[in-house]
Amino acid sequence: MNHGPGLSHPPYPSGLILAGRRVVIVGGGRVAARRLQAFIDAGAAVTVVSPEVDPAVREAANAGTVTLLEREYAPGDLSAAWYAMASTDRPAVNAAVLEEATAARIFCVRADDAPLGTAWTPAVGHHQETTVAVLANRDPERSRRTRDRLLEALRSPIDG
Ligand SMILES: C[C@@]1(CC(=O)O)C2=NC(=C\c3[nH]c(c(CCC(=O)O)c3CC(=O)O)Cc3[nH]c(c(CC(=O)O)c3CCC(=O)O)/C=C3\N/C(=C\2)[C@@H](CCC(=O)O)[C@]3(C)CC(=O)O)/[C@H]1CCC(=O)O
Numbered sequence: 001m002n003h004g005p006g007l008s009h010p011p012y013p014s015g016l017i018l019a020g021r022r023v024v025i026v027g028g029g030r031v032a033a034r035r036l037q038a039f040i041d042a043g044a045a046v047t048v049v050s051p052e053v054d055p056a057v058r059e060a061a062n063a064g065t066v067t068l069l070e071r072e073y074a075p076g077d078l079s080a081a082w083y084a085m086a087s088t089d090r091p092a093v094n095a096a097v098l099e100e101a102t103a104a105r106i107f108c109v110r111a112d113d114a115p116l117g118t119a120w121t122p123a124v125g126h127h128q129e130t131t132v133a134v135l136a137n138r139d140p141e142r143s144r145r146t147r148d149r150l151l152e153a154l155r156s157p158i159d160g
């Protein structure tokens with residue numbers, strides 16, 4: 001079985017219970033903005049560290065649903081986190097974030113170079129009480145398409 005470029009084993013799927021738990025996102029640009037709502041929906045206590053931010057991140061900060069630190073990453077920012085995401089546009093910074101996370105055994109997505117990270121983000125959908133999460137071998141377009149097909153099947157009267 002092929003598990004995608006850079007992976008010798010498949011990822012282990014897990015439903016993380018993040019309510020009230022600290023999640024730190026370093027780099028608040030487009031990728032962070034796309035993923036932010038799922039963390040908020042999960043009830044996570046999200047902190048974003050980023051000198052500039054996407055408007056969606058700014059909106060969440062203004063609404064008080066995330067804590068925004070408008071500055072560059074500094075070692076120690078992952079303190080007490082359960083989960084982290086390195087999503088800056090600077091590989092050296094993402095590497096430093098991952099290094100801090102790994103030293104503290106905090107699972108960490110690395111948005112620019114997935115095989116180096118310790119977690120991946122699936123394409124997610126919800127139908128009633130069912131959550132669908134798809135990882136497709138580092139092919140996000142395929143994971144999105146598969147997620148949509150699964151949701152369609154769940155919505156159909158036969159499978160739903
Ligand atoms: C499924 C989804 C979930 C979500 O993000 O919520 C997701 N990526 C999505 C979109 C998307 N990703 C990318 C583009 C722009 C270009 C394009 O179109 O190709 C777009 C489209 C867009 O932005 O619209 C580029 C990209 N992606 C990764 C890398 C780096 C690498 O592979 O090393 C690069 C190159 C960056 C660069 O060029 O530097 C890596 C990862 N992306 C993953 C998930 C993880 C597991 C994937 C899997 O196995 O399925 C994984 C492996 C790790 C992680 O990041 O967690 C979401 C679609 C679902 C939805 O829309 O609902």
Ligand SMILES: NC(=O)c1ccc[n+]([C@@H]2O[C@H](COP(=O)([O-])OP(=O)(O)OC[C@H]3O[C@@H](n4cnc5c(N)ncnc54)[C@H](O)[C@@H]3O)[C@@H](O)[C@H]2O)c1
Nearest residue numbers: 027028029030031049050051052072073087088089111112
């Ligand atoms: N995994 C994915 O699905 C995916 C999708 C597209 C792009 N990418 C990759 O992810 C990275 C981010 O992409 P993007 O489109 O969100 O970029 P972006 O330019 O929109 O956002 C990058 C953010 O990082 C912040 N930043 C820069 N230096 C920082 C520092 N020292 N500390 C904290 N924050 C800092 C910037 O202020 C900016 O807000 C890129 O490397 C890109 O190649 C990944």
